Amino acid sequence: MKITDVKAYPVWVGHRNLCLVKVETDEGITGWGESGLSSREKAVAGAVDHFREFLIGKDAGRIGAIWQEVYRGQYFEGGRVLTAALSAIDIALWDIRGKALNIPIHALLGGKQRDRVQCFVTSIKPHDETLIEEVNQFIANGWKVIRTAAGDMAAGTVNIDKSVSNTASVLTELRSEIGPDIVLGIDFHSRLSVAEAARFCQKMPSGTLDFLEEPIRYQSVEAYEALRKMTDVPFAIGEECSDKWQFAPLIERGLTNYARIDVCNVGGITEAMKVAAMAETHYIDVMPHDPLGPICTAASLQICAAIPNCGWYEVAPYALRDGDEEGLYFEHAPHEENCALEITDRPGHGVLVNEEAVEAASFKFWEAPRMTRPDGSFTNW
Structure with a gap:
């Protein structure tokens, strides 16, 4: 089963942005994953686009090997943006594997x-x-x-x-x-x-x-x-x-x-x-x-x-x-x-995604609240 496409959807869903990732295969089985880098979804989508270029044609069942290639496939390995994109792709691949065998991931x-x-x-x-x-x-x-x-x-x-x-x-x-x-x-x-x-x-x-x-x-x-x-x-x-x-x-x-x-x-x-x-x-x-x-x-x-x-x-x-x-x-x-x-x-993981509804949704720019101390200096949200 070969990967034919990888798509990222950074969109406002419900009351916040999500970055959903869909992986498609030549057997018509698709998987969905999600990235967790809140408020930087477009950066993750950009990383997914980079990974897409070498993932197309890969065996979707070689999840561990794909993990290693995505993580180590550039000189600057790891980091939150790249692992957030990798997370979504990995979840989608496990979803595909479960669906292909008609069993849950567990x-x-x-x-x-x-x-x-x-x-x-x-x-x-x-x-x-x-x-x-x-x-x-x-x-x-x-x-x-x-x-x-x-x-x-x-x-x-x-x-x-x-x-x-x-x-x-x-x-x-x-x-x-x-x-x-x-x-x-x-x-x-x-x-x-x-x-x-x-x-x-x-x-x-x-x-x-x-x-x-x-x-x-x-x-x-x-x-x-x-x-x-x-x-x-x-x-x-x-x-x-x-x-x-x-x-x-x-x-x-x-x-x-x-x-x-x-x-x-x-x-x-x-x-x-x-x-x-x-x-x-x-x-x-x-x-x-x-x-x-x-x-x-x-x-x-x-x-x-x-x-x-x-x-x-x-x-x-x-x-x-x-x-x-x-x-x-x-x-x-x-x-x-x-x-x-x-x-x-x-x-798979059990959740089905309405892709038409996701495609119709739009991204909304959102920043985490900025917190300051009494002296005006920034502190964490």
Whole structure:
């Protein structure tokens, strides 16, 4: 089965841009993948166009060999743009293989080890009484694992010192109210310095948080090692990593306790399975990162089905799953039910794409909110 075309669709779908990639074959079987480099979808589409030139004519079943050629086929290998494009192509090739054999991808990865994946829900309420109210409502609706966000995510000025103090106070009160059985975490979106993250953790009693997600940027392993010595809160790190080499020191040095693999950025299913295996050797659970569309979810669930070390799955209130209610763009998109996601047995990753609707959609220029500190300097969103 030969590849005959590779197409990238950077388009506004639902309420955000997605970069979808379609791989076509001479047997009429097509596969769909998704890239995760949010707000830089056109850069990914450009990389896909480069790769298309040498992918046409390749055997679509040689997924591992294609991964190596795409990753190493230029002097400057790797990098987020290239691995985001590679991720989408890789997912599409696995989708093709499953469809060709009329089996789900997880059957190609060793078969299901579970039928469903427990999810966690996220509150993006301000760090005040409204957060406590929403968390209590989540618990009343059956949620056992709850994550809070790093406060106001809109563009504007953020006072980190004040935020650290307010958030620690509210989370301490929240833990006292909900008791010890609910799993509680927070995503700081890489906004903090080592000192700020340490101060935040030290302002709360031990056991307040079950995980702290992305408190600082991942690039400095030494910075995470310093922070690790200052707090006993488990870390959930890895959504920024774009290949197994970037994940390796975080796993091998015990710096991530939950591996936040993003299948649409890390290099697709091929690379995600290697990272998951690496994590397994260190008794680390995978907690997939997924703020994207249904293909990301479907591909991630295939991995979750096949690995032994699967933790909780992200269900975010801003995810596209809630932005395509009429099924205009996708069929058989995964949907959370009873705080879990079921593993599908449909061929491939299970999601079908309405290409006509995608082609009719247009790209909308969007930039992430720009956050500044009180002194006017930029900080992370």
